[in-house]
Amino acid sequence: MFKMKTAGLLLAAASLFLTLPLHAQETGADSSQTVNRIADWKKTAPRVFLDFEQGDMDFIRKEIPFVNYVRDRKEADVHILVTTQSTGSGGTEYAMAFIGQGTFEGIAGNLIYASNTTDTDDEVRKGYVAVLKMGLIPYVAKTSIRDLLTIECREELQPTDVVDPWKFWVFSLSVGGEFDSESRQESQQLSFSASANKITPDWKFRMGMMTFFNRDEFEYDGERIASDSKNLNFVGLLAKSLGEHWSVGLYVAAESSTFSNVKFSIAPAPMIEYNLFPYAESTRRQLRFMYKIGFESVRYREETIYDKLKETLFGQAVSATLEIKEPWGSLYASLEGSHYFHDVKKNRLNIFTELSFRILKGLEFNIDARYERVRDQLSLPKGNATLEEILLERKELATEYEFGIDLSLSFTFGSVFSNVVNPRFGNLGSLHNHYD
Numbered sequence: 001m002f003k004m005k006t007a008g009l010l011l012a013a014a015s016l017f018l019t020l021p022l023h024a025q026e027t028g029a030d031s032s033q034t035v036n037r038i039a040d041w042k043k044t045a046p047r048v049f050l051d052f053e054q055g056d057m058d059f060i061r062k063e064i065p066f067v068n069y070v071r072d073r074k075e076a077d078v079h080i081l082v083t084t085q086s087t088g089s090g091g092t093e094y095a096m097a098f099i100g101q102g103t104f105e106g107i108a109g110n111l112i113y114a115s116n117t118t119d120t121d122d123e124v125r126k127g128y129v130a131v132l133k134m135g136l137i138p139y140v141a142k143t144s145i146r147d148l149l150t151i152e153c154r155e156e157l158q159p160t161d162v163v164d165p166w167k168f169w170v171f172s173l174s175v176g177g178e179f180d181s182e183s184r185q186e187s188q189q190l191s192f193s194a195s196a197n198k199i200t201p202d203w204k205f206r207m208g209m210m211t212f213f214n215r216d217e218f219e220y221d222g223e224r225i226a227s228d229s230k231n232l233n234f235v236g237l238l239a240k241s242l243g244e245h246w247s248v249g250l251y252v253a254a255e256s257s258t259f260s261n262v263k264f265s266i267a268p269a270p271m272i273e274y275n276l277f278p279y280a281e282s283t284r285r286q287l288r289f290m291y292k293i294g295f296e297s298v299r300y301r302e303e304t305i306y307d308k309l310k311e312t313l314f315g316q317a318v319s320a321t322l323e324i325k326e327p328w329g330s331l332y333a334s335l336e337g338s339h340y341f342h343d344v345k346k347n348r349l350n351i352f353t354e355l356s357f358r359i360l361k362g363l364e365f366n367i368d369a370r371y372e373r374v375r376d377q378l379s380l381p382k383g384n385a386t387l388e389e390i391l392l393e394r395k396e397l398a399t400e401y402e403f404g405i406d407l408s409l410s411f412t413f414g415s416v417f418s419n420v421v422n423p424r425f426g427n428l429g430s431l432h433n434h435y436d
Contacts, residue, residue, distance in 0.1 A: 041144045042068070044145060045066055045140070046068070047076045047077045048067045048068065048070065048078045049076035051079065055125075056125045059125050060125075063133075064136070074360075077100070077102050078104060079099040079101060080096060081284075081326070082128075083284060085283055088197060089199075091115040093113075093283070095284070096111045096132065098135045111135045112131075137151070170198070171197075172197075176190070177191070185217060185219065188215045189213070189215075191210065191212045192211050193209065194209055195209075202241050203239070203241070206236065206237045208234070209233065209234040214229040215227070215229075227389070229259060230256070230257070231255075231259065232255065232256040233257075234255070237249060246274055247272070247273045248270070248271065249270070251270075251271055252266070252267070252268045252269075258394065259395060260396050261395070261396065262298060266296070268294050269294025270292065270294065274288070275289075284326070285326075286321065287320070288319075289320050291318050293315075294315070296313045297310075298379070304380060306378060315340040316339065316341070317337065317338035318336070319335060319337070320334070327358075328358055329355070331353075333354075333355075334352045337349050348373065348374055350370075351369075351371045353369045362413050365409050366407070368406040369406070371401065371403050374400060374401060377396070377399075380396065381395070
């Protein structure tokens with residue numbers, strides 16, 4: 001087993017080079033023999049299945065040519081599973097699990113590369129490629145291809161405390177607008193969002209707000225019809241770590257929405273969470289159980305079907321969330337139930353599932369499904385919505401459930417090797433260009 005943790009581009013202190021023997025520069029028969037010998041060495045190179053959705057595969061193949069890349073994990077000697085999650089500074093942590101198979105069974109390890117929010121795409125990919133090279137050393141060292149490699153350490157780094165003038169705070173602002181016009185209709189959209197985050201091993205603070213305005217105008221039968229939609233959302237979270245499995249926190253949500261008939265609402269709720277697996281394993285697996293209890297103070301724009309213009313509601317919610325990323329695929333599933341104390345029949349049940357499963361060589365099954373049983377629509381206004389409000393989705397409608405499912409099955413066959421990079425004409429002719 002081998003383990004390593006890194007931050008930023010500190011890994012650049014050690015580098016792995018692919019070099020040809022000096023006599024490879026010779027000509028004639030000697031050069032031909034060298035080429036043949038390198039080809040023989042390449043045949044013994046580890047077969048690698050790189051499970052890395054966000055990786056620049058062309059760049060990786062060019063920078064790490066001393067392995068053979070295959071398209072199916074069952075054909076691989078080494079399965080590299082790369083999972084990602086956001087860091088407190090706005091960067092990305094790449095957790096790399098190296099899993100030996102076949103003759104490399106039992107050789108496994110984990111490495112981590114963390115990018116900064118200010119890193120360019122090129123700096124990020126150079127960073128994770130450096131880590132991938134290091135993780136492959138134990139496997140390459142057991143094959144003849146090791147004779148082509150040299151390892152060089154440029155300097156020895158000593159761990160130091162990070163001096164951060166921002167005290168780990170990260171701020172973000174975004175403003176946007178869109179205007180579309182035709183002879184008989186116009187559409188305007190404006191949006192603004194802001195966030196402030198601070199994440200340390202012991203504390204997590206997130207705060208964000210977003211406001212959205214949409215206006216549609218239509219000309220019909222000589223009459224100009226206008227419809228507006230306004231929405232403001234605010235969420236805040238303060239969480240404290242209590243060891244490897246427990247956390248406590250305070251969650252606050254505020255809203256103003258024409259769609260939901262809410263003039264203004266605020267809902268603070270203390271929470272407690274237990275993760276069956278240690279948080280240190282969060283990029284690979286999580287099973288979290290959460291409980292929260294709180295109240296909501298709300299004022300409505302129009303009188304509701306329950307004859308209310310304002311009210312204070314008390315309720316509770318419990319949820320279970322499972323996240324798994326393994327060589328066979330990935331699974332995300334959540335189940336949440338909530339109800340109000342004044343009437344437990346006013347409740348809601350949410351089920352959400354994302355599954356990507358490799359059934360067998362080249363065959364993959366994907367399913368996204370969600371279901372909500374709705375019994376808590378307290379903000380519905382009296383009266384019926386107009387045809388324009390229904391068609392333009394300007395008002396929330398009464399419903400007992402919401403359901404959606406997306407299924408897909410893919411099958412890939414042919415050569416298992418994918419070492420070659422050819423960038424000519426870009427992606428012209430690919431399905432991605434035609435359908436995305």
